[in-house]
Amino acid sequence: MKFFIYIIAYPLLWLISKLPFPVFYFVSDCFYILLYRIVGYRKKTVRANIKMTMPELSDKEVKQVEKESFRHLCDIFLEMIKTFTISEKELKKRFSFTNLDTILEIEKQGRSIMLFCAHYANWEWIIILDKFIKFQGYAVYKKINNPYFNKLIKKIRMRFDTVLIEMKETIKVTRKNELDKNHGVYAFISDQSPMISQTNCWQEFMGIEVPIYTGGEALCKKFNMIPMYLEVEYIKRGHYQATFIPLLEEGENIKDVPNYEIMHRFLGKVEQTIRKAPAYYFWTHKRWKHQGKKPKNIK
Known part of the structure; x- marks a missing residue:
């Protein structure tokens, strides 16, 4: 059945990826009508998340963010498909970096970079970074159940030389690379919600205490990497701009930073990004589903 x-x-999917952009986004608008107005996919979840995290918004403002977020969700889904056939030249035009010199300077130091990313704007097109840097780019991903679609998604995400690392293989691959002095840029999507049993750290995010993933920070400290937040901004439809933001203060050593402080800084930056333009966050994700469930043995 899966095959x-x-x-x-x-x-x-291939045909959609080949459509010229005006037609491509018309298809996205049709998906929006189907998903939001007819099916109502996770509409209650999106509305509840927005109200919970931004109680200062009026009902009218919540509705506006909700509608815009669904339009953008459809764009993101189709833009991932577009990656199937988009040219390097076209993608570079549509996803740019404001301060690449920051990364290139770190490369000269011979230290790997831990790139903390969020489900904001278009996180899929970050893969074009590999065409601008000398280090190898790695992206940590979670395997999906259908092996055929899993293989296809890997193929799409590796088109521009990014190497995918399955989540359970992350420690092994990173350790080997660092021992062999094969430094790289490791991209972690780090704003999602882990299972309560898989974390011993809770922090405030968008005003609500939630469990967080800490694996990226742990690897960063273990291998003396430089932590950065990649802030992606929506410029206009199909166009995005990314900025590398340091998560260390000037002169600060990663080894001296208290545990979980890097994640605290990262989540703070993500919150600032979301509050500037909330429509481009991935609100369908049940990020706050564990509210009020923090175990008593965790401070």
């Missing part, structure tokens, strides 16, 4: 679904979907 049958794949062979039916594959030609359609």
Whole structure:
């Protein structure tokens, strides 16, 4: 059945990826009508998340953010498909970096970079970074259940030389690279919600205490990497701009930073990004589902 679904979907996905952008975004608008107005996919979740984290917004403002976020969600889904066939030249035009010199200077120091990213704007097109840097770029991902679609998504995300690391292999791969002095840029999408049993750290995010992933910070400290937040901004439809923001103060040593402080700084930066333009966050994700469930043995 999984293979049958794949062979039916594959030609359609390929055709969508080949559409010229005006037609491509018309298709996205059609998806929006289907997803938001007809199906109502996770509409209650999105509305509840926005109200919970930004109680200062009026009902009218919440509704506006909700609608815009669903439009953007459809764009993101199709833009991931577009990566299937988009050219390097076109993607560079649509996803730019404001301060690449920051990364290139760190490369000269011979230290790996831990790039903390969020589900904001278009996180899929970050893969074009590999065409600008000398270090190898790595992206940590979670394997999906359908092996055929998993293989396809890997193929799409590796088109511009990014190497994908399955989550459970992250420590092993990173350790080997660092021992071999094969320094790289490691991208972690670090704003998602872990299972309560998989974390011993809770922090405030968007005004609510939530469990957080700490693996990226742990690797950063263990291998003396430089932590950065990649802030991606929505410029206009199909165009994004990214900025590298240090998560260390000037002269600060990663080894001296208290545990979980890097994650605290990262989440603070993500919150600032979201509050500037909330429509481009991934509100369908149940990020705050563990509210009020913090175990008593965790401070």
